[in-house]
Amino acid sequence: GAGVSQTPSNKVTEKGKYVELRCDPISGHTALYWYRQSLGQGPEFLIYFQGTGAADDSGLPNDRFFAVRPEGSVSTLKIQRTERGDSAVYLCASSSGTGASYTFGSGTRLTVV
Amino acid sequence: KQEVTQIPAALSVPEGENLVLNCSFTDSAIYNLQWFRQDPGKGLTSLLLIQSSQREQTSGRLNASLDKSSGRSTLYIAASQPGDSATYLCAVRPLIKAAGNKLTFGGGTRVLVKP
Numbered sequence: 111g112a113g114v115s116q117t118p119s120n121k122v123t124e125k126g127k128y129v130e131l132r133c134d135p136i137s138g139h140t141a142l143y144w145y146r147q148s149l150g151q152g153p154e155f156l157i158y159f160q161g162t163g164a165a166d167d168s169g170l171p172n173d174r175f176f177a178v179r180p181e182g183s184v185s186t187l188k189i190q191r192t193e194r195g196d197s198a199v200y201l202c203a204s205s206s207g208t209g210a211s212y213t214f215g216s217g218t219r220l221t222v223v
Numbered sequence: 224k225q226e227v228t229q230i231p232a233a234l235s236v237p238e239g240e241n242l243v244l245n246c247s248f249t250d251s252a253i254y255n256l257q258w259f260r261q262d263p264g265k266g267l268t269s270l271l272l273i274q275s276s277q278r279e280q281t282s283g284r285l286n287a288s289l290d291k292s293s294g295r296s297t298l299y300i301a302a303s304q305p306g307d308s309a310t311y312l313c314a315v316r317p318l319i320k321a322a323g324n325k326l327t328f329g330g331g332t333r334v335l336v337k338p
Contacts, residue, residue: 114266141324152227152312152328153267166325201266205324211257212326214267 112136114215116202122221123192131187131218135204142185143212144177145201153201159185192222225250227315229329237337242300244332246313251291254316257326258287258298261310270311271298275318303336310334
């Protein structure tokens with residue numbers, strides 16, 4: 111597609127539930143990134159994929175968070191046993207390679223009640 | 224650990240004034256630095272990308288400078304317009320491959336241009 115697409119744009123879930131957030135990167139972009147942005151702060155890195163593999167998952171806060179990119183295109187961020195502190199905007203970005211600029215999606219606003 | 228700081232956190236100017244936004248980073252071993260714009264409830268839009276070997280980049284009314292040795296970048300927006308109102312974020316990518324390709328962001332500067 112022309113840009114990075116993220117679905118859903120908004121998600122409200124109850125504490126303890128499982129959620130999946132989807133990212134569809136720009137066609138042909140091999141690098142895909144997930145970031146999390148809390149209100150009034152800059153985005154914080156979660157995980158980076160090069161192709162199908164997670165090249166760097168050092169930003170995932172704990173083992174409740176997991177992400178996949180099985181075919182090297184669409185990625186899904188999965189959060190188990192959600193907590194109120196998980197509420198944030200989850201941003202996805204893709205890039206054509208090292209040194210190239212990032213293109214971000216509009217984000218998924220997750221609210222855990 | 225790389226830390227990126229943006230000062231001020233918020234800025235309000237009358238229409239027509241030039242804007243000067245500052246970004247500082249603690250580790251000068253960067254691959255590049257990128258400036259983004261974020262509108263309320265939206266994702267990030269890339270404005271300018273400066274490679275570590277460059278000193279500045281220009282696009283229309285926007286000019287970004289980079290002084291890697293002192294750990295600073297400045298975004299200048301000439302003749303500001305109400306449509307420039309947004310949050311501006313800077314982010315650095317590390318030089319060392321072992322540090323990964325992740326960007327480290329500053330907290331942003333929230334800009335309001337009053338008509």
